[in-house]
Amino acid sequence: DGGITQSPKYLFRKEGQNVTLSCEQNLNHDAMYWYRQDPGQGLRLIYYSQIVNDFQKGDIAEGYSVSREKKESFPLTVTSAQKNPTAFYLCASSRDSYQETQYFGPGTRLLVL
Amino acid sequence: AQSVTQLDSQVPVFEEAPVELRCNYSSSVSVYLFWYVQYPNQGLQLLLKYLSGSTLVKGINGFEAEFNKSQTSFHLRKPSVHISDTAEYFCAVSGLSETSGSRLTFGEGTQLTVNP
Numbered sequence: 001d002g003g004i005t006q007s008p009k010y011l012f013r014k015e016g017q018n019v020t021l022s023c024e025q026n027l028n029h030d031a032m033y034w035y036r037q038d039p040g041q042g043l044r045l046i047y048y049s050q051i052v053n054d055f056q057k058g059d060i061a062e063g064y065s066v067s068r069e070k071k072e073s074f075p076l077t078v079t080s081a082q083k084n085p086t087a088f089y090l091c092a093s094s095r096d097s098y099q100e101t102q103y104f105g106p107g108t109r110l111l112v113l
Numbered sequence: 114a115q116s117v118t119q120l121d122s123q124v125p126v127f128e129e130a131p132v133e134l135r136c137n138y139s140s141s142v143s144v145y146l147f148w149y150v151q152y153p154n155q156g157l158q159l160l161l162k163y164l165s166g167s168t169l170v171k172g173i174n175g176f177e178a179e180f181n182k183s184q185t186s187f188h189l190r191k192p193s194v195h196i197s198d199t200a201e202y203f204c205a206v207s208g209l210s211e212t213s214g215s216r217l218t219f220g221e222g223t224q225l226t227v228n229p
Contacts, residue, residue, distance in 0.1 A: 004156075033216075040122070042203060042221040043157075058216070090156055101147070102217060104156035 002027050004105035006091050011110045013078065013085060021076045021108045023091035029103075030096045032074035036060060037088040037107075046089075049074055050096070078110060086112050115140035115208045119220035127228050128196055134189040134223045136204035145207040146187040147217070148178055152200045160202070163187065174198070199227045 004025045013019045025032065031050045035043040045058030049068040063082025068074055074093075078085045088109050092102040120135040138144060145164050149157040161172025168180040178189045187204060204220040 006156075035219075040221060043219040045216060048216060088154075092157075101159050101162060104149075104158070106156045107154070109154075 004091060004093055004103055006089075006105035006108050008108060009106070011108055012113050013110060014113050016080045018077055018079050019085075019110070021078070021089055021091075021110070023074045023076065023105060025072055025074075025091075025093045025103075025105075027093055027095075027103065028071070029093035030071070031094045031100075032068065033092040033094075033102065034058075034064075034066065034074070034076045035090045035092065037090060043090065046076065085110055115142075115144065115206050115218050117204050117206050117218055117220035119202075119204055119223050121223050122221065123224045123226070125226045125228060126194055129193045131192050132190065132194050132198075132225065134202050134204075134225065136187045136189065136220060138185055138187065138204070138206045140206055140208045142208045146178075146180060147205040147207065148172065148176070148187070148189050149203045149205060150174075150200050151203065151222075157203065160189070194225070194227045196227050196229060198225060200225060 007022045033048040034046040037043050044060050046064050047066040049055035052071050065077045090107050091105040094100040094102045116139050118137045126132050147162045148160040150160050151157045160176050161170045163170045163180045171177045176191050201222045201224050203222050205217045207217050
């Protein structure tokens, strides 16, 4: 089955720790996205990538980093600089152009210990 | 810049009643409009989208939406809801800009609760 997978489903972070969220797609999509979801705030764009080896900051990139070394993979690292990382993180992909539908993964919930 | 306003954060209705979830947008460029549904602790699933053509768009699960350019609205409707429609619904707008390339901007969501 084609789709987007995210792992882990739940992730716990200790103070001062960097953690990496995985996102993989087998849809052969060029574009991939990371969103953060907080209650009552909808989805906010963290980073997006329109092609391999290229990515752009979204609205709330501070404290996060990404890489896009392979077309199918777009991992997100939540660094220790992100002071309020507790949220639901969603990865999405789309074929290419801006009118294309974005397909979402099941999400990763990050909690701080 | 583009923005989306979902006018109701919570909409409670009884089963088999009609429902309308309201969405207004603003954008300086031509837009494409989407409605997504999210069930608890899951990702988002596309309900329907407007790209061009007929302003009445039909989607999955019996939902439809009407694009109104003069009122900059894209309201979602269903004539008769089921318990299983209980979920959060997001309106989103996509537009191309010189600075941000292609991207979706989401509203804050409307929680639809269908009661028996």
